[in-house]
Each structure stands twice: as structure tokens, then as C-alpha cells.
Amino acid sequence: MIIQVLANLRDEGYLERGRHPTVAPFFAGANVAFRREALDQVGGFDPACETGEDCDICARIALADWDMYLHPGATVSHGNPSKLSQLVRQWFRYGLYHPYVFAKHNESALEFYVRLGRTAGGQRHGCLFYRRLPVGVVVFVTTFLLLHLCLLLTLVAGVLGCAPAAWAAGGAAAVLAALYAWPDVSRHGLLRGAAFTLIRYAADMALFVGALIGGLRQRMLYLSATID
Amino acid sequence: MEGTALKERVQRLALLTQFAPFTWLYRGLYALAVRLCVRALRRIPGVLSIYLRRGLASGRPVYGLSDIDLAVIVADEGGARASSRVRYGGEALWGIVPMLAEGELGVYSLGQFRRLYERSPFYRSRILRGRREWRLLHGADVLADLPAAGRGEEARLAVEELRPAWRCLSQELLPRDGRPAYARHYVAYKALAEAARAALVSDGLPASLSRDEAIRRAGELWPQVAGPLREVAACRENLLAARPLATDGLLASYVFLAGTALGRPPADSDARLDLSILPPEPAALQALPGGPALRTMSEGVEALDGIDRAVLVPRLRLHSVGALGLDPREFAGATVDAFDLVLVGRRLPPAAGLRALNRSLAPLWPAVCPYFCDGRVAVALRPVQDGGVRDPARDPAFFACLATGRSLEGKLEASSRADVRVPVDSDDALRERALSLLGLFAERDVYRMSPRSFLALFWEACRAAWMALQPGGGSVPVPTSSEDVLERVAALTPAAAPLLRRLRGEPSEAARLTAAAVEYAGGLERLVRGERADVPVPPDEAGRSLSISVVIPTRNRARLLDRALRSLAAQQRLPDQVVVVDNGSTDDTARVARSFDGSLNLTLVREETVGIPHARNAGLRHCRGDVVAFIDDDCVAHADWLLEIEKPFLRDPRLGAVGGRLLPLERGDGPVAHFYDERMRGAAPSVGGQEA
Numbered sequence: 001m002i003i004q005v006l007a008n009l010r011d012e013g014y015l016e017r018g019r020h021p022t023v024a025p026f027f028a029g030a031n032v033a034f035r036r037e038a039l040d041q042v043g044g045f046d047p048a049c050e051t052g053e054d055c056d057i058c059a060r061i062a063l064a065d066w067d068m069y070l071h072p073g074a075t076v077s078h079g080n081p082s083k084l085s086q087l088v089r090q091w092f093r094y095g096l097y098h099p100y101v102f103a104k105h106n107e108s109a110l111e112f113y114v115r116l117g118r119t120a121g122g123q124r125h126g127c128l129f130y131r132r133l134p135v136g137v138v139v140f141v142t143t144f145l146l147l148h149l150c151l152l153l154t155l156v157a158g159v160l161g162c163a164p165a166a167w168a169a170g171g172a173a174a175v176l177a178a179l180y181a182w183p184d185v186s187r188h189g190l191l192r193g194a195a196f197t198l199i200r201y202a203a204d205m206a207l208f209v210g211a212l213i214g215g216l217r218q219r220m221l222y223l224s225a226t227i228d
Numbered sequence: 229m230e231g232t233a234l235k236e237r238v239q240r241l242a243l244l245t246q247f248a249p250f251t252w253l254y255r256g257l258y259a260l261a262v263r264l265c266v267r268a269l270r271r272i273p274g275v276l277s278i279y280l281r282r283g284l285a286s287g288r289p290v291y292g293l294s295d296i297d298l299a300v301i302v303a304d305e306g307g308a309r310a311s312s313r314v315r316y317g318g319e320a321l322w323g324i325v326p327m328l329a330e331g332e333l334g335v336y337s338l339g340q341f342r343r344l345y346e347r348s349p350f351y352r353s354r355i356l357r358g359r360r361e362w363r364l365l366h367g368a369d370v371l372a373d374l375p376a377a378g379r380g381e382e383a384r385l386a387v388e389e390l391r392p393a394w395r396c397l398s399q400e401l402l403p404r405d406g407r408p409a410y411a412r413h414y415v416a417y418k419a420l421a422e423a424a425r426a427a428l429v430s431d432g433l434p435a436s437l438s439r440d441e442a443i444r445r446a447g448e449l450w451p452q453v454a455g456p457l458r459e460v461a462a463c464r465e466n467l468l469a470a471r472p473l474a475t476d477g478l479l480a481s482y483v484f485l486a487g488t489a490l491g492r493p494p495a496d497s498d499a500r501l502d503l504s505i506l507p508p509e510p511a512a513l514q515a516l517p518g519g520p521a522l523r524t525m526s527e528g529v530e531a532l533d534g535i536d537r538a539v540l541v542p543r544l545r546l547h548s549v550g551a552l553g554l555d556p557r558e559f560a561g562a563t564v565d566a567f568d569l570v571l572v573g574r575r576l577p578p579a580a581g582l583r584a585l586n587r588s589l590a591p592l593w594p595a596v597c598p599y600f601c602d603g604r605v606a607v608a609l610r611p612v613q614d615g616g617v618r619d620p621a622r623d624p625a626f627f628a629c630l631a632t633g634r635s636l637e638g639k640l641e642a643s644s645r646a647d648v649r650v651p652v653d654s655d656d657a658l659r660e661r662a663l664s665l666l667g668l669f670a671e672r673d674v675y676r677m678s679p680r681s682f683l684a685l686f687w688e689a690c691r692a693a694w695m696a697l698q699p700g701g702g703s704v705p706v707p708t709s710s711e712d713v714l715e716r717v718a719a720l721t722p723a724a725a726p727l728l729r730r731l732r733g734e735p736s737e738a739a740r741l742t743a744a745a746v747e748y749a750g751g752l753e754r755l756v757r758g759e760r761a762d763v764p765v766p767p768d769e770a771g772r773s774l775s776i777s778v779v780i781p782t783r784n785r786a787r788l789l790d791r792a793l794r795s796l797a798a799q800q801r802l803p804d805q806v807v808v809v810d811n812g813s814t815d816d817t818a819r820v821a822r823s824f825d826g827s828l829n830l831t832l833v834r835e836e837t838v839g840i841p842h843a844r845n846a847g848l849r850h851c852r853g854d855v856v857a858f859i860d861d862d863c864v865a866h867a868d869w870l871l872e873i874e875k876p877f878l879r880d881p882r883l884g885a886v887g888g889r890l891l892p893l894e895r896g897d898g899p900v901a902h903f904y905d906e907r908m909r910g911a912a913p914s915v916g917g918q919e920a
Contacts, residue, residue: 032858069876070538070887074872078863081904090258196899
């Protein structure tokens with residue numbers, strides 16, 4: 001949920017400020033500049049964020065009533081990981097600190113988010129349900145999540161010996177798997193698309209597990225969004 | 229594009245089924261959507277009331293075409309924050325509710341709403357009508373608290389609707405009109421019905437006349453427009469009819485009805501102002517964008533039938549500019565240095581010819597806006613923000629400039645000096661206008677304008693200030709080019725002359741001086757108020773450039789760090805300081821960093837606690853720059869990186885952070901590297917972007 005908002009930062013201009021600063025767009029730490037006065041005012045970076053410190057600082061600067069501006073003309077090229085193990089480790093680390101940044105800026109509540117058909121106000125996820133609770137439960141309803149729910153149901157139904165339910169859940173899982181793979185396959189063809197889907201799956205899984213663990217450390221259930 | 233095609237299909241389907249029981253279904257859907265909007269918006273702190281306006285609140289909505297048009301009034305206290313939250317909420321709703329058109333959410337603070345009611349005839353007429361028609365959805369009825377209208381005022385204000393009507397209708401003259409036929413039909417119906425209503429009401433009929441009634445009565449009264457009126461009425465009944473509307477007849481009918489409705493002066497005040505409008509300088513005409521502008525215009529006019537002469541008139545909007553607050557669109561077509569090309573003739577030339585004219589004049593837009601004038605009324609031939617309908621009673625300056633002229637080329641003339649008395653709201657009109665324009669520079673939104681709109685606003689405000697400071701008694705000269713304005717204001721505030729000259733120079737240079745211009749405008753405001761006798765000169769602009777510190781946190785990546793530092797040493801605008809934070813490295817990171825000591829102003833910091841935020845904070849403690857830029861050690865900055873980063877900061881002092889674009893560095897091998905490349909390319913923001 002945190003890095004994928006970069007995909008929304010398409011056009012030059014001021015960033016919108018959302019209700020949840022952590023679902024709002026922000027600038028990645030690899031190419032960003034701050035007015036020193038603003039940084040001093042918010043007291044620098046939060047040492048507890050080993051990743052996501054860029055998201056946190058943007059949220060705090062916006063809260064301190066500073067404006068933020070995206071200027072694509074300022075370009076930096078970034079070296080990328082080339083090994084799957086590096087990629088998985090990176091996303092796992094991202095996931096680990098998402099819940100911390102989220103909990104820091106939001107009150108604990110039961111929250112459901114869905115991916116919007118089109119981005120609104122620079123944000124990709126719409127809040128479907130929100131109710132204050134003493135325990136934080138944050139669920140991003142994604143294809144990835146539904147796919148694994150269906151797989152789980154298939155397994156449970158199989159173990160209980162309920163064949164029709166197992167078939168239905170298995171069928172739904174197959175459909176969801178196809179939906180999950182579709183963006184890559186349609187863009188890059190079957191072979192390359194399948195490879196990309198597997199890589200994306202590995203990264204999604206790393207992020208999801210990381211966020212789940214990170215969430216438990218914050219005493220909340222955090223089912224994260226996927227990487228794109 | 230896919231969304232548009234789908235929307236069109238859905239609209240067609242809805243139009244095909246505008247009968248019971250479907251209309252009940254549509255009404256239910258619209259009611260549901262309205263409820264959803266209200267539920268989402270009323271929770272925002274500061275929202276006082278929400279109204280439903282226009283089609284859905286009154287009259288006959290066309291389900292599928294009519295938009296949900298809401299007006300949200302927020303409290304004055306914390307109004308800016310509340311309106312930004314309402315707008316944000318509106319945008320989020322826009323993602324869910326298809327009937328909520330983009331930009332249809334009117335958000336006003338209570339004070340602003342009152343000001344609009346008191347000062348702007350257009351809003352006054354809309355709000356007076358709103359008393360009858362708007363539906364209160366939430367909160368207190370603020371309309372009821374507004375002071376009552378004068379006797380017969382609503383009838384007098386009926387002509388205000390002519391302007392939005394013409395703005396819609398003149399879309400027919402755009403070279404490329406992408407609207408589907410049914411939308412054109414509907415808009416043509418609305419526009420002609422409003423024009424007919426305005427003509428009838430100023431003829432003495434009640435202001436509550438309905439559109440259908442207006443069309444019927446006008447057809448009976450004026451046989452020359454009966455045909456087109458019948459045609460649009462038939463179109464309204466069957467919007468999907470394949471029959472094309474005859475554009476020429478529509479436009480000619482509008483011009484006739486507008487000419488009939490206008491011509492009576494507004495009776496608000498008897499204050500008058502003597503103006504003497506200076507002729508445009510040849511240099512200003514030569515400086516128009518788009519190549520040999522005069523030749524283009526002359527040839528465009530020559531190709532039209534029935535045009536006697538064409539006059540270039542300096543654009544002057546005494547009433548509209550500044551009264552309505554800060555709307556960047558208002559200033560995109562500057563009024564200083566801009567002209568109206570007025571074609572004078574007896575009949576409106578055929579629409580096809582006017583479309584061709586618009587196409588050939590496109591490079592000159594918005595510095596030149598074409599008008600047609602038949603003596604009674606003048607209409608803009610391309611949709612413009614303020615509607616673009618002028619008549620001698622309300623715009624005597626426009627018509628006075630038309631009367632005089634010196635020949636330029638072919639039928640083309642430039643207006644010469646014109647002396648005229650114009651009606652104004654009060655004796656203080658010039659001072660009030662100057663203060664309202666200069667007051668805009670205190671608003672934060674002024675930094676958000678595009679550089680072009682900003683400069684247009686700046687010169688307009690300078691002109692207004694200079695005019696306001698002229699001694700009373702005689703007639704006030706109106707300078708028409710920014711060169712003129714510059715000379716006069718510079719004579720008034722000699723110390724600021726170098727700044728003003730640089731603001732009029734190279735546009736990219738001028739954009740860097742935004743903050744200085746804002747400060748100067750603040751000084752002018754105090755001068756107009758009479759609080760000070762001179763304008764304090766903003767400090768030399770050289771003192772305003774920012775110093776930039778770049779922070780690179782790194783750990784055990786000496787080779788990559790070398791590459792990153794080399795890219796910094798090759799910057800077009802060198803960093804004033806580079807802080808390398810060695811985050812507990814065990815390799816030769818320190819040696820690599822020190823090797824750049826000569827080419828960069830380098831500070832090497834050692835931070836033993838491993839972790840990115842620790843490293844960043846350690847770097848931050850050693851920064852001396854006004855701006856702190858961060859880059860990772862595995863990155864390479866493009867040569868113009870810092871130059872670009874600096875620009876937004878220079879423009880807007882309220883900017884806390886600027887982010888740039890990340891691109892993949894090299895095409896690595898293997899599927900994982902390819903995967904990353906594709907992702908980053910897909911996610912990278914596009915270069916270029918918004919211009920108001």
C-alpha cells in the first residue's frame with residue numbers, strides 16, 4: 001500500500017491531502033527535497049521507521065500545513081535489485097513497517113479498503129467501511145487476498161469432505177488466479193507474463209507476510225494491499 | 229477514451245427510455261446519489277449548508293444528461309481548510325457517483341457567498357433565482373438570511389443568463405466539437421430558451437417564466453426567430469432525433485434575442501468614470517505570439533463574407549476581473565497585452581467560416597479573442613470564461629474603442645485613443661478594484677497559479693493600482709500594454725524598477741521572482757490604502773536564491789557511492805553542500821567520499837546506529853542549506869536535477885516538499901530486473917503537465 005501510491009504520482013502539480021495521510025500519495029526517499037524549515041518544524045525523521053520513513057515524513061509535513069509539489073522534471077535514475085531474494089527481502093521489509101506508519105497516523109478502527117476503478121484525489125483505495133474499535137483491523141480487499149481465502153475454503157471443505165463446496169471454492173480460486181495474472185499476461189504475452197506474475201506473487205506474498213507480522217507487533221490485524 | 233464511449237452509450241440508453249416506469253427508476257437512482265453525496269459531505273467540519281442547484285432542483289431534468297450540481301456553504305472560520313476538504317471529498321465522490329460532474333461542486337465560504345451576492349450581478353441573479361429554485365439538502369437556509377432584492381431587480385438581472393447561454397452555444401464554433409449530437413441539441417435548447425427568456429423579461433414579462441413558455445411566447449412575438457425556436461423545442465422533446473440542427477439559424481437567433489434583451493443600462497448606481505483608453509502600441513501588436521499575427525488575422529477576416537471592418541481593441545474588463553476572487557482561468561487570457569478582434573458587420577457570417585477563422589487564430593489564443601458585432605451587441609466567437617457578450621450600455625469602453633480606428637492591413641484596424649464615460653458601482657470603484665486585485669496576492673492560492681496566469685494577474689493588479697492612484701477630476705488614462713504599465717508603475721516606485729523589468733523579461737526568469745512580486749504587490753496595496761508613501765523594495769533577487777544541501781546516506785557501497793557523487797559533481801546547478809552519511813560502513817566509503825573534496829563542498833558524517841532514518845537525521849543535523857535534497861547511494865541524478873528541484877521552491881514559499889521522478893537506471897539481465905524496469909516505467913510520472 002505504501003510504495004504503490006507512487007504509481008498515482010503521474011502529473012506535475014500539488015498533492016492532494018486525504019483523510020488518511022497514509023493512503024495519500026507521498027514522495028519516495030530516493031528523490032525528494034524538503035525545505036529545511038519544514039523538516040525542523042516536524043522534528044526530522046522518525047527513527048522507529050526503518051522503512052516507510054518517507055511516507056511518515058510527508059504525512060507529518062502535510063499535517064503541519066505545508067504544501068507538497070510533484071515535479072517530474074527533477075529526475076533521478078535508480079538501481080534496481082536483480083535477484084529474487086533481494087526483491088523478496090526488500091518487500092518484506094517494506095511490509096514490516098507499513099502497519100507502524102499506518103497506526104501512527106490513524107486511530108484504531110475496523111477498516112476495509114477496496115481498489116477504486118479510477119484514482120480519486122490522487123488516491124487509489126477507497127474506504128468501504130470504517131468504525132472505531134479498540135483493536136485495529138485493517139483489511140485491503142484485493143484479488144490476492146480473495147484468492148487465498150478461496151484456497152483456504154477449498155482446503156477446509158476438502159478436509160471436511162464437502163465436495164460441492166470444495167469445487168465451488170476451487171473454481172472461484174481459479175477465476176481469481178486468472179484475474180490476478182491478467183494484467184501481466186495481457187501486456188507481456190503468456191510466457192513473460194507468467195514469469196512476471198510469479199515474481200509479483202513472490203513480492204506480494206513477502207509484503208503481505210511482512211505486514212501481517214508488523215501488524216501483530218502493533219497489536220493490530222493488518223491485511224495489506226498488494227505491490228501495484 | 230473507453231470511459232467516454234461507455235458513458236455515451238449509457239446516456240443514449242437513458243435518453244431512449246425517458247418514460248415511466250423507467251423515469252421512476254432514474255429518479256430513485258438520482259435521489260440515492262444525492263443522498264450519498266450529502267451523507268459524505270455533511271460530516272465535514274465547517275459545512276453549514278448544502279443546496280441542490282439547477283436542472284435537478286427545478287424544471288425538468290433529463291435523466292442521464294443532467295448532472296448533480298451541489299452548492300456547499302462552509303463557515304468563514306477555517307473556511308480554506310473546510311473547502312479544501314469538501315473539494316477533496318467531492319473528488320472522492322466523483323470516483324463513485326457518475327452523475328456528479330467534475331468541477332460541478334460549488335464551494336463557498338459564507339462571507340464569499342455574501343460578497344458574490346452583493347457585488348457580482350451574475351451571482352446575484354443566480355442566487356435570487358436560487359431562492360425560488362434551489363433545494364436545501366442539509367443545514368441552515370443561508371439564502372433566507374441574505375438581504376432582499378430591490379423592486380424589479382430580478383427582471384433587470386435576467387440578462388445575466390445571456391452570458392452562460394452564449395458560452396454554451398458558442399461551442400458550435402469550435403473547430404473541433406467533440407460533443408455527441410444529443411448533448412449539442414440539449415445545450416442549444418437551453419441556450420436559446422434562456423436568451424428568449426431574457427428578451428421577454430426585459431420586455432416586461434415576469435422573471436419566473438419557464439423555458440418552454442419562453443420559447444413559445446418569443447416565437448409568437450418575433451416571427452424572425454420562430455423557426456429556430458420551434459426547431460430546438462422539437463429537439464428537446466426528442467434529443468436522439470437524427471436531424472442535424474442548422475447552426476447558422478441558432479446563432480443568428482441568439483444574436484437577435486440578445487440584442488433585444490440588452491441595451492438598457494443597469495440602474496444600480498449613477499456613478500460614472502471618465503476613462504481615456506490609450507491606443508495599442510505597434511510594438512505590442514508585433515509581440516503577439518504565433519508568427520506574423522497581423523497577416524494571419526487579416527487573411528482570416530478577408531475570407532469571411534459580410535464583414536465591413538475588423539478592429540483590434542485592447543481587452544479591458546473593468547467589472548469581471550477581480551470581483552470574483554482568484555480563478556486562474558480568469559487570468560489565463562491576460563487583459564493587459566491582450567486584444568479582442570472585433571468583426572463589424574450586419575449579419576453573423578456562416579458558422580463554417582467562423583470555425584475556419586477560429587482554426588487560423590488558434591496560435592494567437594488567448595492573446596487575441598475574436599468577436600462579432602452587429603452594432604447592438606457583440607459576441608465572442610470562441611467560448612470565453614466571462615461569457616463574452618457585450619453591449620453599449622454595460623461596456624461603453626468596448627464600443628468606444630470600436631468607433632475609432634487606424635488602418636493596419638486590409639480590413640484590419642487598430643483602435644486609436646478613445647475617451648469614454650463608463651458606469652461603475654460606486655465613486656470608489658477604481659480603488660476598490662485595485663484593492664481586491666492586490667488583495668489576491670495575500671492568498672496562498674496565488675502561488676498555485678501557472679507562471680503565465682500569475683504574471684497576467686500581476687500586471688493587471690499593477691495597472692489597477694496605478695489607475696487608482698491617479699488624481700481625481702480629469703479622465704484616467706488606461707495603459708494597454710505591460711510595457712506601458714511597467715513605465716508608469718516604475719515612475720511611481722523607482723526603487724523597484726529593476727525588479728519590474730526582470731518580471732517583464734524572460735518568462736523562466738520571471739517565474740523565479742514570484743515571491744518578490746508578491747511582496748511588491750503587498751507594498752502597492754499599502755500605497756493604495758494610503759498607509760505608506762512609498763513601496764519598500766524587496767531585497768535583491770540574488771539574495772533570494774536558495775542554498776541546497778544534498779544528503780546521501782550510504783553503507784558499504786563505495787562503488788555505487790562514487791557513481792552517485794560523480795552525478796552530483798556534474799550538476800548544472802551545483803549543490804551548495806553535500807552531506808555523505810557513512811552509516812557504519814566497513815569498506816573504503818570514507819576514502820571514496822573524500823576524493824570528491826575538491827569538486828564538491830563535502831561534509832562527511834559518521835553515524836554508528838545503522839538504519840535509514842538515523843542516517844538521514846544525522847545528515848540533517850549537518851545541513852546548512854535552505855533546502856535539503858535526499859538521494860540514495862544507488863541512484864544517479866540527471867544533470868538538471870537540482871536546477872529543477874529548486875524551481876518550485878523558489879516559486880512557492882509555502883512548499884514543504886518537492887518530489888521528482890524515478891526512472892530505472894540500466895536495463896539489467898534476468899526476469900527480476902526486467903520486472904522492475906517495467907514497473908518503474910509504468911509508475912514514473914510523465915514530464916510536462918499542467919498549464920492553467
